[in-house]
Amino acid sequence: MPDSAVVEIRQAGRVNPAAPKRSTRLVRPTVKAMEIGRQESRSPTDVVKRTTKRVRRASSTEASLEPAENVGSDETARSQGVEALLLQVLEELKSQNGKQEDLIKELQTQLRELKEHFNHETKETRDELYHTKEALKQGPGTAGDHLEVPCHDLNTIESATVLRRHGTNATNEPAKQYEKESPKVTAGTIRSALQKEIRTTEDNASWRCRAVTVDPKNPNRIKIACRDESEHQMVKQAMETTRLAAGVRVLRDELYPIKVDNVRRTAVLDDGGEVLAGAAETFGQENEAKVAKIAWLSRRDVPKAYGSMVVYLSKGADARRLLAEGFFHAGGESGYTGVFERRPRPEQCYNCQEIGHKAFQCKGKQRCARCAKEGHRHENCHEEIMKCVPCGGPHESFSRHCPKPYPTQKE
The missing domain is CATH 4.10.60 (HIV-1 Nucleocapsid Protein)
Structure with missing residues (x-):
């Protein structure tokens, strides 16, 4: 049926004058009627196309909703990443704080060590001043010649020289030296007096002194070289009985230090960090040597189980023997021996x-x-x-x- 179709109704026969007249205007179909007419005039192919189109529109609408869901998931992942980063930064700050606290503790420990070191040095300085004052009281203004009697073995001259070079000062006197009071006391005078004394007392007319030397750094110190330990004792006794001049005296025996490593701390020190009383005598008996004194070399404020010490021996032969053996017995255990290098x-x-x-x-x-x-x-x-x-x-x-x-x- 065409869209512009007009329905015209006519009544056949005689016209009834009593009947009302109908309107002669054109009657147009409604929108619904027009839609029904279109559907009836469509082919099946058009219906399929329209249905497909609607399905596509619906699918596109669903697809347009998917990015919104993806955006929400991305924001969640981003917030989780920021949270993880903040946690990592917090852990790093805690770690740095711990390191700073450790550094502060280490600096405080070093400060305490410096204070203890200074107190020790101050005590040594006061002791040195005290001994200097006592020496001045004993000999006010003057002092005599110093006579030292070291012992050297002819068979081991090189080893003895090394031990003497790294040994302690055999005088233990103040560093300040004084001029000679009597210029008559010379190396030749001492040689003549010593040979005369020993030839008389020992009944040995052919005995001769090995050597008499003068210290180039301190002309007031004269040294007599001996051949062995027995001659050393003989010369020392002879010089103590021989009166050369006023103020001339024999210094104490030279000590021979050796270093001993890997020594048990409790065998040497007490709980207060001081050397045990009688430790030198005990170590001397253990090693069959005459130990004059011992000193702990390792840090006393660090409570380590083992450390190092220096042992001062009265005889050079004992020092050379212990160095050759390589071991020193202390408290039932053995430490390793080595040459002690003094650092003035x-x-x-x-x-x-x-x-x-x-x-x-x-x-x-x-x-x-x-x-x-x-x-x-x-x-x-x-x-x-x-x-x-x-x-x-x-x-x-x-x-x-x-x-x-x-x-x-x-x-």
Whole structure:
């Protein structure tokens, strides 16, 4: 049926004048009727196409909703990643905080060690000043010649020289030396008096002194070389009985130090860190040697089970024997022996902190050993930043880490 079709109704026959007249306007179909007409006029193919189109529109609508869901999941993953990153940063901050606390504890430990070291050095300095004062009281203004009687074995001259070079000072006297009071006492005078005394007392007319030498650094010190231990004792007794001049005296025997490693701490030190009473005699009996004294070399404030010590022997033969054997018995165990290398402490002034002179010789201003400033001592110093006077480094002036007085040591 065409869209513009017009339905016209006519009544055949006679016209009834009494009947009402109908309107002659055109009657148009409604929208619904037009839609029904279109559907009836469509082919099956058009219906399939329209259905497919609707399905596609629905699928596209569903597809358009999927990105919104993906966006939500991406935001969740991003928030989780940020949270994990914050947790990692928090863990790193905790780790850095722990390291800083460990560093603070280590610095506090080093500070305590420096204080203990300074107290020890101060005590040694006071003892040295006390002994110097006592020496001046015994011989006011003058002092006589020093006579030293070392013992050397002719068969092991090289070993004896090494032991003597690394040994202790056989005088144990103040460093300050005095001029000779009597110029008549010479090496020749001592040789003649010694040979006369021994030839008379020992009834040996052919005995001759091996050697008499003068110390080039200290002309007041004269040394007599001996052939063996027995001759050493004989010469010492003879010189003690021979009166050469006023002030001439025989120094104590030279000691021969050896280093012993891997020694049990409790066999040498007590709970307070001091050397046990009678330890030297006990070690002497264990090793069949005459031990004069012992000293602990390792740090006493560190409670390690084993450490090192130095043993001072009265006889060079015992020292050479223990070095050759390689072991030293201490408390039932054995440590390893080695040559002891003495590291003399350099001259340092405790007034101006400079190197090369002592405090009693100092003419400079007082300077702090902690901050290097003038006018106060380190005991009263409250500065946090340390400064060394000799080298300008960030440590105290008397520190063993200073490269100027200790150039061979590393920090």
